[in-house]
């Protein structure tokens with residue numbers, strides 16, 4: 001196999017301007033006074049090296065500010081590394097953050113033609129694909145409006161449709177699969193899978209670990225601009241979690257002015273975090289609002305979390321998941337902003353969550369709960385295997401089903 005893309009010791013330095021001139025005169029005066037010499041420099045990428053072979057599905061993960069977008073921009077040819085080199089032997093198409101790529105004052109159609117030509121297609125080739133792209137993006141009615149008037153969802157639909165229909169050798173996607181409605185997201189994921197199945201190379205970043213597992217066969221982990229590891233998705237996700245644990249430990253030490261144990265002693269299961277926001281009690285209720293940790297398959301479950309904040313926090317992110325005894329995830333949902341979902345949090349209170357008709361097969365499960373700062377950089381409080389949930393057979397139980405969820409198949413003979 002040959003490498004289609006090679007990154008050799010690439011570093012990227014940004015200038016953090018202390019003096020921001022607002023006019024040419026201001027800029028000249030600033031230079032004469034030597035104000036520009038007071039600028040700081042920030043290394044967003046440091047000495048990153050890796051190569052990507054034809055057909056590889058590469059994922060890039062890392063916490064907020066780790067350098068993922070900076071690296072993807074360089075791979076797309078937007079800017080050059082401050083030191084090091086990037087080599088690409090094919091045509092690259094990039095779906096970067098919303099707002100990049102299209103000119104806001106040009107119509108969707110004009111942007112398509114310009115984008116196609118910039119991606120290496122001839123005008124005739126772009127025009128031949130144009131209607132298919134517009135149909136995929138479902139933008140027939142707005143394609144002749146200026147892109148400035150598009151919603152973020154419309155923008156994303158056009159950007160994705162264009163990037164994939166231009167059929168590049170390497171498709172680079174920065175997190176954008178998280179935007180847009182779920183039906184269109186599914187359509188994009190199917191199209192992306194077909195693109196990958198043709199043996200094309202993809203490079204993507206995502207904060208969604210399931211997307212990383214499903215869409216990547218190798219993953220690069222970035223931390224503070226450095227490549228920490230490149231390996232299979234499971235090892236990379238483990239490394240990402242370890243880095244989060246290390247950041248949590250650093251944060252806890254900073255808060256307490258010394259080394260702190262972030263793994264907390266609990267009766268059952270495990271708990272870790274800085275406890276700036278904490279879950280101090282978890283109560284489960286059945287459909288009759290009785291406090292219990294035993295329900296029947298198919299019953300609804302009410303979960304009440306008693307929380308405490310050590311100081312007022314602008315927002316908190318949280319996760320709540322149900323896992324089997326063997327630690328298989330049945331489901332987990334993330335709330336990126338508690339404020340948006342339930343309103344601002346007082347220093348202590350209770351959050352309630354109802355899960356209607358939980359179709360779990362009989363067995364022992366655990367509720368895993370996490371509280372995080374909104375940038376998910378470290379852990380406020382994470383409980384795993386601490387809160388058991390016993391699921392009993394439904395009153396009209398049926399046999400012969402294994403797995404995690406309870407479904408009731410209805411069989412019949414097809415009449416010819």
Ligand SMILES: Nc1ncnc2c1ncn2[C@@H]1O[C@H](COP(=O)(O)OP(=O)(O)OP(=O)(O)O)[C@@H](O)[C@H]1O
Pocket residue numbers: 014015016042043044062063064065066067068069070071
């Ligand atoms: N144009 C710029 N000027 C100065 N600093 C920048 C610039 N662009 C990015 N940075 C800084 O470089 C670092 C890496 O940013 P980057 O956007 O690459 O991170 P990221 O891993 O993509 O983060 P996120 O997951 O939040 O998108 C951040 O600290 C960011 O503030």
